[in-house]
Amino acid sequence: MNHYQKRRQEVSKTLEDYGCFISIANDLVIKSADSHFPFEVNKNFFYLTGINQDDSVLLIIKTKDIVKEIIFIKDIDPVMEKWVGTFLPFEEAKNISGCAQVLPLSSLQSTLNRLITRTPIHKLYLDHHKNEVNAQELAMDRFMKKAFSHVSLPVVLHQHVIHQMRAIKSPEEVEAIKAAINVTKDAFEHLLRVKKSLTHEQHIQATLEYSFKMNSASPGFDTIVAAHKRATILHYVENNQKIESDALVLIDMGSKLNHYSSDISRTFPHQQTFTPMQKKAMNVVLDAMEVVFQLCKPGTPLKALNQAVLDFYKVRLVEEGFINHENEVNQVYYHGVSHFLGLDIHDVGQYDDTIIQEGHVITVEPGFYIESLNLGIRIEDNILITNNGYENLSQDIIKRVEDIEAFV
Numbered sequence: 001m002n003h004y005q006k007r008r009q010e011v012s013k014t015l016e017d018y019g020c021f022i023s024i025a026n027d028l029v030i031k032s033a034d035s036h037f038p039f040e041v042n043k044n045f046f047y048l049t050g051i052n053q054d055d056s057v058l059l060i061i062k063t064k065d066i067v068k069e070i071i072f073i074k075d076i077d078p079v080m081e082k083w084v085g086t087f088l089p090f091e092e093a094k095n096i097s098g099c100a101q102v103l104p105l106s107s108l109q110s111t112l113n114r115l116i117t118r119t120p121i122h123k124l125y126l127d128h129h130k131n132e133v134n135a136q137e138l139a140m141d142r143f144m145k146k147a148f149s150h151v152s153l154p155v156v157l158h159q160h161v162i163h164q165m166r167a168i169k170s171p172e173e174v175e176a177i178k179a180a181i182n183v184t185k186d187a188f189e190h191l192l193r194v195k196k197s198l199t200h201e202q203h204i205q206a207t208l209e210y211s212f213k214m215n216s217a218s219p220g221f222d223t224i225v226a227a228h229k230r231a232t233i234l235h236y237v238e239n240n241q242k243i244e245s246d247a248l249v250l251i252d253m254g255s256k257l258n259h260y261s262s263d264i265s266r267t268f269p270h271q272q273t274f275t276p277m278q279k280k281a282m283n284v285v286l287d288a289m290e291v292v293f294q295l296c297k298p299g300t301p302l303k304a305l306n307q308a309v310l311d312f313y314k315v316r317l318v319e320e321g322f323i324n325h326e327n328e329v330n331q332v333y334y335h336g337v338s339h340f341l342g343l344d345i346h347d348v349g350q351y352d353d354t355i356i357q358e359g360h361v362i363t364v365e366p367g368f369y370i371e372s373l374n375l376g377i378r379i380e381d382n383i384l385i386t387n388n389g390y391e392n393l394s395q396d397i398i399k400r401v402e403d404i405e406a407f408v
């Protein structure tokens with residue numbers, strides 16, 4: 001049984017008899033005129049099938065004695081293939097997914113009709129959530145309108161079940177994340193070697209992303225290259241300014257390789273060395289990381305990590321003179337210290353009231369930001385929770401003041 005089969009089996013255990021689980025791959029989204037945004041697969045669908053093609057559908061049908069799985073993929077269209085490239089062959093889809101029944105999408109509606117009238121299924125379990133935040137119509141909404149316009153069956157929103165599964169990484173997934181981290185490491189070291197000749201933020205972005213592409217990877221998210229006071233804007237992605245000579249440069253980057261992403265932040269001086277003030281600030285953040293690492297073990301509430309950073313800063317930032325009073329902490333540190341990492345950058349998983357477990361992969365990314373000092377520092381590593389502690393998956397990417405100065 002391959003990973004995808006095992007995962008589908010897990011899902012099938014959560015269904016009642018005469019239930020049908022549905023996950024879809026997403027459709028292509030129009031950008032303008034006849035062009036589309038690059039296809040982005042629904043990560044849950046990919047997690048359960050290994051298939052990365054638009055307009056694909058997975059059904060898991062559970063009746064009294066048997067579980068049946070069917071995957072639908074686009075009918076091969078030889079004319080379209082001349083324009084947009086090869087469609088996924090049916091045999092290959094079977095091999096990847098380990099699903100014996102892979103059928104053409106054109107037979108989906110008749111299959112559904114048969115299921116409803118003959119099996120008959122009583123309940124639908126959708127890989128979907130209620131999108132109440134912005135009320136945007138999602139691919140599943142469109143699918144349901146089209147496929148079930150003539151019947152109404154009770155619907156259960158089942159997305160959280162797959163999200164819970166995805167939060168615990170298998171050894172193979174951890175290897176995939178490590179591979180992405182390695183590409184990011186190479187990119188950062190290459191950058192440090194050539195950075196003397198780079199004068200603008202966009203040069204740094206281009207240099208990092210050049211390395212990603214040369215390693216068959218791509219940016220997992222919009223690369224942030226923020227120098228000087230621009231580093232105090234957390235998601236600054238314009239990356240288009242000349243770098244001031246005495247500036248610190250904050251980069252938040254992550255290559256994506258085979259669908260898994262890394263998410264690494266580093267801060268370094270534009271010149272060859274840090275100023276004394278920059279050095280002092282760097283060491284505060286590096287020490288905050290160590291405080292968080294000590295809590296990275298099964299049983300710690302996820303919330304405790306951020307609280308630990310706040311408690312540490314309340315003392316240390318005052319001691320070092322970066323703030324006057326502990327109640328100013330929120331003005332210089334205004335994001336959380338951790339998120340899950342995996343198929344998505346801000347990966348799925350339950351965030352509220354979560355207890356850290358073995359197999360979680362999280363980021364640890366303290367920072368602080370003081371505009372009047374033209375200072376923004378964030379340092380981020382990717383951490384695997386093990387049975388009794390943690391493994392820092394990105395420990396080989398240099399981050400300490402003396403190591404960066406020695407390297408350049």
Ligand SMILES: [Mn+2]
Pocket residue numbers: 263339363365380
């Ligand atoms: Mn991050």
